[in-house]
Amino acid sequence: MTGLPVMKGIAYMPASQVSGGRDMWSEPLAVPPEDRQSAVWDLLHEVLDPEIPISLVDLGLIYDLGIADRHVKVRLTFTATACPCMAFIREDIEDRLLRESWIDRVEIEEVWDPPWTNDRISQRGRKALRRLGVGVSG
């Protein structure tokens, strides 16, 4: 927490000001990675939930990836069936992945099985949420 200002006992987390954390996305890779699966997971780690500034991966919304040639398929769920940010999340995923020269097409499959619960939030996500003053049970 060194260097972060503290307001009333809660560490202030610098947050992105644009959808999906676009202002914090890394530059596209100069060379296509050898391990594309792992690279795509890393890229998705950069995409933040529009309402809670932690990564979609840490939030547990990405269920699976499929990569064939230059085509990436993302199996995505949402925290709620009426999530008002569905379109933004889809767009953020597509835009982040399509910045890479080695990805031509992104297909997003919406899935609901198993139903998302906060058990799916990673330990890293829980720590980030705690820093924002949000406790997660479990």
Add this chain to the structure above:
Amino acid sequence: MSGSTVETAADLPPDARQGLRRLVIALADAKRLMGIRYSDWLLGAPSIETGIAASSMAQDEWGHARLLYAMLKAFDMDPVQVEHERSSDEYCSPDALDRPFEDWAEVVAGCVVIDGAMSACLRSFAGGSYEPARSRVPKMLAEEEFHWDMAAAWYHRLAKASEEARTRLRDATLEMLPSTLAWMAPEDSAANALSDAGLTDGPGAIRSSFEAVVGPVLAELEIDLSTAEARSEGWDESRGRGPGGPDDDAIERARGDRNRMLFVE
């Protein structure tokens, strides 16, 4: 119900496919209308907290409607057309949602009876052999747990309140029950085709599931759910409900008529 899984509607015989199509539209329309009825109470509920709860419940219902309408693609139907272009007499929602709730007692009764009936249908659907339901409906049911907690608590609170509150709640409950029971567990050929194909339970099992959950709550007002009779006069088998349909205002809101020109898919 059958242990095997039906992956797509195309794998079904015509009568079961027709029954399934009706069920999906009925559930989607019910969710869409229920959300509208809850939304009427974002302002005007007895307290800020109850208004907030109604807001959350409306949001959930619309989310469920969205998922259910999307399931109609399996029948070569366009979900956008179904959601935005039908007339009132094409809706398959419960008769009890045809008009707005007039007071908070009707909201609470609707939350217990109508939302409870929808959940009984969904439990049966999730436990059946249709894979798209098995993979989507559990999330809806998880979100409905909160609705039920609120519904039961509100019902209990009103049932223990004034005599007028008890009377209004009892009248609203008894008014909604007969048509809602008929909608929830139809006894017609479309419903029989569904249960015969293992896609849902039969009407008796759906009704038992409903009674097990809702019965103890209604008993607070000495309403014996086990003796309540379904009303099916004028039954429209093509829609799985009675005659008529939702009021014009609700349909215009459900279709998004006012801002249709601004709709972006």
